[in-house]
Structures are given as structure tokens and as C-alpha cells.
Amino acid sequence: xxxxxxxxxxxxxxxxxxxxxxxxxxxxxxxxxxxxxxxxxxxxxxxxxxxxxxxxxxxxxxxxxxxxxxxxxxxxxxxxxxxxxxxxxxxxxxxxxxxxxxxxxxxxxxxxxxxxxxxxxxxxxxxxxxxxxxxxxxxxxxxxxxxxxxxxxxxxxxxxxxxxxxxxxxxxxxxxxxxxxxxxx
Amino acid sequence: xxxxxxxxxxxxxxxxxxxxxxxxxxxxxxxxxxxxxxxxxxxxxxxxxxxxxxxxxxxxxxxxxxxxxxxxxxxxxxxxxxxxxxxxxxxxxxxxxxxxxxxxxxxxxxxxxxxxxxxxxxxxxxxxxxxxxxxxxxxxxxxxxxxxxxxxxxxxxxxxxxxxxxxxxxxxxxxxxxxxxxxxx
Numbered sequence: 001x002x003x004x005x006x007x008x009x010x011x012x013x014x015x016x017x018x019x020x021x022x023x024x025x026x027x028x029x030x031x032x033x034x035x036x037x038x039x040x041x042x043x044x045x046x047x048x049x050x051x052x053x054x055x056x057x058x059x060x061x062x063x064x065x066x067x068x069x070x071x072x073x074x075x076x077x078x079x080x081x082x083x084x085x086x087x088x089x090x091x092x093x094x095x096x097x098x099x100x101x102x103x104x105x106x107x108x109x110x111x112x113x114x115x116x117x118x119x120x121x122x123x124x125x126x127x128x129x130x131x132x133x134x135x136x137x138x139x140x141x142x143x144x145x146x147x148x149x150x151x152x153x154x155x156x157x158x159x160x161x162x163x164x165x166x167x168x169x170x171x172x173x174x175x176x177x178x179x180x181x182x183x184x185x
Numbered sequence: 186x187x188x189x190x191x192x193x194x195x196x197x198x199x200x201x202x203x204x205x206x207x208x209x210x211x212x213x214x215x216x217x218x219x220x221x222x223x224x225x226x227x228x229x230x231x232x233x234x235x236x237x238x239x240x241x242x243x244x245x246x247x248x249x250x251x252x253x254x255x256x257x258x259x260x261x262x263x264x265x266x267x268x269x270x271x272x273x274x275x276x277x278x279x280x281x282x283x284x285x286x287x288x289x290x291x292x293x294x295x296x297x298x299x300x301x302x303x304x305x306x307x308x309x310x311x312x313x314x315x316x317x318x319x320x321x322x323x324x325x326x327x328x329x330x331x332x333x334x335x336x337x338x339x340x341x342x343x344x345x346x347x348x349x350x351x352x353x354x355x356x357x358x359x360x361x362x363x364x365x366x367x368x369x370x
Contacts (some may be wrong), residue, residue, distance in 0.1 A: 015221055016352035016360045017202010038198055041226045049234065052225050075366055082294050082368030090190050130315060134226050134323065136234070155241070156354055164363060165200035168353075169341055172370065175201045178349060178363025181260055183267030185357060 002112075002119070003105075003148045010144035011040035011156030012154060013072060013118040014048070017175060018165035021084060022050065023102070023110045024061035030111065032094050033058040036168045039071055046141040048122065053135050053179040056091040062124060062137065067108035072118040073149075075176050076162040082172040107142045117165060119145040156180075187288075187304070188333045195329035196225035197339060198257060198303040199233070199347030200291045203350035206269060207235065207248035218243040220234070222328040223255055231326040233307065238320050242275040245253050247309065247322065252293035254357040257303040259335075260361050261347040268325060268358040288349075292327045297305065304330040341365075349357060 002131065019036040037051035048070065052059045073081050077162050080098040087094065091101065095102060102111035108121045122139035130136040149159050157180070158164045164176040190198065199205070204221040221329035222236035233255065237244045249252050257294040258266050272279060282289060287296035293306045315321040334344050342365070343349045349361040 010202060012355055017204075017221075018226075019202075036202075037224050037226060039222050041222060048318070049319075078366060078368045088344060123303075126200040134232070134234075136203035136226060136276070139240065143340075154355070156360060161364075166366070167362070169201055169365075170197055170339070172368035173340060174366050174368070175341060176363040176366050180354075181263060181345075181351070181359050181361050183263045183359070184279055 002145050002149050005144040005146050007046055007141060008044040010046040010120060010141045011153050013120060013144060013146060013151065014038060014040060014070065016156065016165070017167055019070050019081065019168040019174065021073050021081060022058055023069045023071060023113060024058050025109045025111065026061045026064040026067065029061060029097070031057050031061055031089030032084050032100060032113065033089065034081055037134070046108055048120065048139055048141060050137050050139065051135050052137050057088050059117040066124045067110055068122050068139070069105055069108060069112055070120040070122060071113040072165055073116050074162060075116060075164045075166060078166060078174065079110055081166055093179065103145055112145070115161065117147045117150045128140060130181070161182040187330050190325060190329040190331050190336070191233055192338045193229040194339050195231040195305060195326045196228055196337065196358065198305060198329060198331060199223060199225060199255065201341065201350070202352055203257050203362070204266065204353040204359065206258050206266060207237065207243055208254045208256060208298060209243050209250065209366055210294045210296065211249040214246060215280070216242050216246055216274030217269050217285060217298065218274065233305065233324050235324065235325060236320050237322050242273050250294055251309045252295055253307050254290055254293060254295040255305040255307060256298040256301040257350055258301050259347060260349045260351060261276060262300060263351060266351055268329050273289070275355060284356050302332045302335045302348065338362055
């Protein structure tokens with residue numbers, strides 16, 4: 001079940017470096033794009049950065065709307081995650097093509113992708129130089145959500161192998177998140 | 186054995202989101218700091234970004250030298266990885282305290298940490314606004330290295346559980362890198 005995550009804990013949803021799906025929407029258009037280059041840059045209030053390349057339809061929608069959602073998919077979704085990074089949403093509705101169902105977000109227009117393990121609703125902090133020079137978007141995390149079977153009391157657990165997060169290497173080869181290991185206190 | 190990685194493949198060494206150790210040096214001082222917020226932002230020539238907080242000794246050394254090394258540690262090093270994120274190198278030599286042996290890098294003054302799985306020798310691209318506003322450092326990857334038991338023909342493999350990479354959640358709890366999973370072509 002999707003439950004709200006306190007904003008001070010939002011960074012934990014991507015701190016282990018999962019590959020994400022970025023959803024965006026503007027007017028009557030929407031899109032979903034695979035993005036491995038997403039990370040936290042601040043804890044509380046939480047901020048992230050994401051690389052959104054200049055030649056993508058997602059870039060057009062994010063620049064127009066100032067919003068996007070970072071969705072954290074699982075191994076169960078691996079084929080859609082890889083495929084969503086191959087085609088452009090300008091030519092096809094990738095949600096339909098890959099049978100990706102969505103639910104409305106609460107604070108932004110971009111949708112939440114059903115079946116993911118976590119979601120960050122983001123609002124762009126305008127930084128024209130970073131965007132133009134490095135394709136790098138800074139965003140405030142406005143709301144955060146997690147599947148309460150996978151993220152419990154602020155810590156990730158992965159109930160089955162299919163619930164693990166995906167970490168892209170290249171060309172459709174991913175590392176799944178593995179065992180929890182703890183350092184000596 | 187540490188072998189050279191072609192620069193066009195350097196991004197693959199951190200694309201799956203491992204927590205890293207950043208080494209730095211200036212004059213007769215050196216330091217090592219745990220850093221989970223490091224990611225690629227360009228392929229070829231490879232560029233990365235890293236968050237280096239304003240109140241750290243690493244920040245002082247990186248600003249003075251314009252250089253650092255991103256080291257990718259393994260589960261075998263978990264206690265040192267966690268501990269290196271807790272104390273400041275201004276007060277103690279963390280290499281000595283945690284028995285971290287080093288080797289010279291080739292193009293930068295910061296050392297390579299022995300026992301890691303990969304290394305990126307980095308030169309800072311001056312971006313004062315990003316550094317001051319977000320503690321975010323852009324860097325060119327000048328040289329890249331990997332342990333040839335763990336990174337073979339441009340793909341990660343983890344020969345034993347102790348050779349897996351670490352992905353920090355919080356408070357010394359990490360996810361180890363898990364199985365390789367492949368999407369349909």
C-alpha cells in the first residue's frame with residue numbers, strides 16, 4: 001500500500017542509488033523516461049538533482065510544467081524500465097505501449113506509476129546555467145511516498161526478489177539491490 | 186589487480202549508485218570521507234558531480250587542490266566506510282585510524298585506496314554557484330581504474346559477497362549490490 005513518507009526521510013528512498021522512472025506532464029501530454037542519474041543533494045527540506053537530457057520529450061514537459069515525479073521501480077518492472085529508456089515519448093504514449101498504469105500525484109501534475117516501490121513529487125528550482133550546461137535539474141521534493149511492504153520505519157526491505165530495486169549498469173543489464181548489511185556501531 | 190578503464194566506460198563504475206569514499210590531498214595533508222551523493226552527469230568525456238559539504242575537511246582540501254579521487258569500496262570495508270563518515274579528518278588521520286593503505290594516483294595528488302573495486306581520478310570544474318549553493322562539485326574524470334576481478338569487459342560482477350559494492354541507506358545500514366538481472370532486448 002502506498003503510504004506517505006515524512007519529508008525528512010525522503011532522501012532515503014533514493015540514497016542507495018536506484019535507477020528511476022521520471023514521469024512528467026503538461027497540458028494534455030505526458031511522458032515517462034528512465035533515469036539512472038538522479039540523487040539527493042540535501043536532507044531536510046529534501047532536494048534532489050536529476051539529469052534530463054536536452055533532446056528528450058521529458059525535458060520539454062519538465063521545462064513547461066516545472067514539475068516531475070521520480071518513481072522507483074522494481075525488478076518486476078525491468079522490461080518496461082529498459083524499454084522506456086529506448087523510445088521517445090514524443091512518438092508514442094509509453095504508458096500505453098508498456099501497460100504502465102498511473103495514479104494522480106497530490107501536489108504535481110505528473111502521475112505516480114503504479115507498482116513502483118517509492119515516489120518523489122518534485123518541483124524544479126530554476127537553475128538555468130546548470131540545466132543548459134549539464135542537463136542538471138535541481139528540485140525540491142514536495143511529497144514522498146513508499147510501498148509500505150518495501151520501506152518500513154524508514155528502512156528499505158525487499159520482501160521478494162521481484163520487489164528489489166534496479167540499478168542500471170548499461171544496455172539493459174542491471175544490478176538488483178541485494179542483502180542488507182550493517183556496519184559496527 | 187588494478188587495471189585501467191577506458192574513459193568512455195568510466196561512468197559504468199558508479200552508474201549503479203554505490204556509496205563511495207572520496208580521498209583528497211593538499212600540501213602535507215590528506216583525507217578520506219564517505220560520500221553517497223556522487224553520480225555521473227556525462228558519458229564521454231566523463232563528468233561526475235559529488236556533494237562535498239561546506240563544513241568538511243575534504244572540502245578544504247578539494248578547494249585548495251582542485252582534485253579528488255572517488256573510490257568504490259566493497260562489503261569487506263564496511264566498518265571503515267561507515268566510520269570514515271563519522272569523524273573529521275581535521276582531527277585525526279583517518280587512513281591510520283582505520284588502517285586504510287593507499288597507492289599513488291597517476292594524474293592527481295589524492296591517493297587511491299587499496300582494496301577498493303574501482304577508482305575515478307577527478308579534476309574539479311570550477312562552478313562557484315553550484316559549490317556554494319548546493320555543495321555540488323562538478324569534475325572531469327581524468328583517469329579510471331577497476332579491480333579486474335570485479336569489473337570485466339565493461340560489466341560488474343562480484344566474485345564473492347565480500348566483493349559487492351555498498352549502497353548506504355542510513356546510520357551504518359547498507360544495501361549490498363545483488364544479482365545481475367537482464368531486461369529483454
